[in-house]
Amino acid sequence: MDQLLPPEIVEASQTFPAALAACGDLDALLRLKGAFVGREASHATRLMELLKTAPKEQKRELGAAVNGLKQQWEEGLKARQAELEAAKRKLGALAAAWDPALPPPQPPRGALHPLNRLMDRLVDVFRPMGFHVEEGPEVETEAHNFDGLNIPEDHPAKASSDTFYLAAHPELLLRTHTSPVQVRTLLRVAPDLAARGGIRFLAPGRVYRKDEIDPTHSPMFHQVEGMLVGHGIGMQHLKGTLEYALRALFGPDTEIRLRPSYFPFVEPGCEVDVSCPLCGAKGCRVCKGSGWVEILGAGLIHPNVLAYAGIDPGEWSGWAFGMGVERMAMMLSQTPDLRLFFENDQRFLKAMGGLD
């Protein structure tokens, strides 16, 4: 039978399966298809010409052989095409696939300064109790910073070793606490205090004292002042407010403790401790084993402070507190060095600040 076919076609037919397997892509397969079953100058067209010219008695046998070969080639090509197409689809799918483990583009993420975050949080905590924010200048007069706060004229804090003064304006200084905001606010609201129904506010801000820069001191730091004036205000209201606020800050199980202390602008005065928020009052390095951490100073507003602002201390009374923001931030974060808060290393800010 093979003797009826040209030897090169017989040979090609024998190498066809290997050639088919060698086609790595659809282009190569198309070329192979052209060579075997193409409409022009292919093995198949040659066979058809051969069949046309074959003697009549061979036609039947030759026809069967030719059809057999053509069918074999076409089926082979079709199967290989399907194989190659499937492989291509698979690659396409892989190329389009997303590996969720690859680091994605990161939307920008900055940070509020941790000290500002803490002050903002305090404002948030006091807002529901009707406190708003009052602010005042950092360059202050002696009257607002000292005199209006019942601080005696010869108080050591007034010395130039403790307080920064302006060279060209000896009567001006950098406020040493946020308490002058008390004086300014009371002076402003005194005329219509009754119509307002008293006043309650927070005064967060920057303050200055002449301290050398070291791990626990800074010539500039932050305080949050709180003040409330109303009728019949006593220590119980100070305790109630601080208990609410400090529980909101440190957790519902927080306990607070008032200890007698002295500040010229309050009477009675007290220091306020909270049960150590880091160890749950079990005793740790931060609370020095005592279970308590000192958090702020407070007291009932001294009658002289109210009177200075033109408010009758016989009718009105109130409380005030002052809190060191850095101290609280260091305690909560266990940051070992105060200077980190003013170095502004982005790594520190990112880690400590966040967005809120």
Add this chain to the structure above:
Amino acid sequence: MWIERKVLAQEILAAAALDTRQLCEVLAALGFPVDGVATLEGTEALDVDITANRGDAMSHRGIARELAAKLKQPLAPIPTGTVSEGEALLPVRLEAEACPIYATAVLELGEGVTPEATQSFLRALEASPKRLPAVDASNELLLRYGHPTHAFDADAIRGAVTVRWAKAGETLVTLDGVIRNLTKLDLVIADEAGPIALAGVMGGDSTKVTEATRRVLLESAWFEPKVVRATARRHGLHTDASHRFGRGADPAMARVARDLLVARLQAWCQAKLIGAWTAGAVPAPAAPVNLDLPLLARVAGEAVPLEAAREALVRLGCAVSAAGDRLCIAPPTWRHDLAIAEDLAEEVLRLRGYEHIPSVLPPMEGPPEHLAPAYLLRQRVARRLAQLGFHQTVTYGFISPEADALFAAPDNPAAGRTLANPLGYEYSVLRASLLPSLKATAEQNLRQGSRQVQLFELAPTYRSTPAGPREHLTLAAVWGGVLGGEDYLSPARAVLEADLAGLARDLDIPGLPVIHRLADGLFGFEVELDALPRPQDRIIPVFRPFSRFPSVERDLSLLVDLSQSYAALHQAMTAALPAESLLELRCVDVFRHKSLPEGQQAWLLRMRFQAERTLVGDEVDGWVSAALAAAESLGAKLRA
């Protein structure tokens, strides 16, 4: 102040029964927190924190008095000897009201030194013993009873002793060997030759007690606190004596301390009392203070029975009488801090314990106030910047004059913003701009290896005015380094001025602030917060209708000179387009490449049109042609 437990227990026996922790807790509850506990000279001592108003507590006796009142336990009696006063051996004249009483004595010293127990006590309290009985006894009395005394070498005193104001030009060499130039505001002890001691502060060198001293003149007086404070401050001379007189000593202790001093010298060195006498008298006590029960109840948060309040005040040494619901209180001679009703209410609370104060939320008496728009604006700006990747910094408000000069306006001289007593030259000027601080911080971050630095600060800057520095709340932002390049989708590129301009626009800063090039690849701007639009009162803005017809977008690629002003081109093209249909005209690409004609660049301008109808192509084509013609009139060419 260090309080030695053994000596404390001699003043109040009950203290011996408390362990250290209990003792510390009682003291803290009384307002005297213990900062530390140490073993000194083989005995335990507590470092007790005593507030400035409690000069009376600055001694073992003072602390014992507080414990006795709190624990309802008796104090040990003060072992005064039996010194009987007689005629003055030399005149002692009190010429200033600031010294109402001056108890004194003259003794002839014998052989003997300070007992070891007393030396050890002094060492434990960091007061080095001198082994001279007159000096050591005075120091011991001060630490134990809180009353400063002084011993003069009686043979060095010339003539009468006077307590008077110094005369201008007088000098005194104090015990520390320093020559003090005195003023008319200094109270001195003087003999007929001149001052021999700064009253209540320090003795003089010429009359000091030495090994050679045979006769001593003792001083146990009381000086006005204000006067002693002023002298101590004026001469920078803060001594144990000035601390106690300055905070108010007990005038009734003047004679007692003199007697105790005499008794010690008699016991320690067989001193012979030649004579003792007192000039002046204990000053009249301050007027009694009334405490009304309603005020006490208001402060305490609950009604306090009259009897309980009276009893507490009596325990503190007050003389108390009651009438109706009012207590009339004469404070003891050692308490100078009890001047108003609130002071006494505090004393009642303190003895009851602050732990008994109830916890009550204060009732609202009026509507709460809103947060100020300026405060809200600042919060909004800070949050927006943080969302955009910026880190908020907090830097010092004072900087060096050189740093300040970099960005200070010419009409803002540093002289008006300079501190009289700065921490150092580099912290001496209240800054006119936040940029010097942010520049330094940004450069520090870049040096530390940050690829990108994004910082902002919200803080006041200062402007010199005749009335002093005026504060302006200011926002500054700096941005530098490399953007992107940290993931497979974001190509890396340097931060550019344009990024800062985009940031300023995002923050609604009106106009374009000056973008400063602070260093290579580091830019910043600064704007006063007042310049920013205030947050709108409306929760959401008024509705403005918008077209629901499709918008049409057309791009024009133009070749323009490198010197072409975008604003001019934008304006010319906008003018050529129908305002009612033009939504937007913006440059969406700038292409600069050597393949373009030299001196030229390509701008891709995108126009978006929309109207209250469907726009047809011909109409839009006409507009685009008009815009192109306008651009061409400025020299632009359509890029092929």
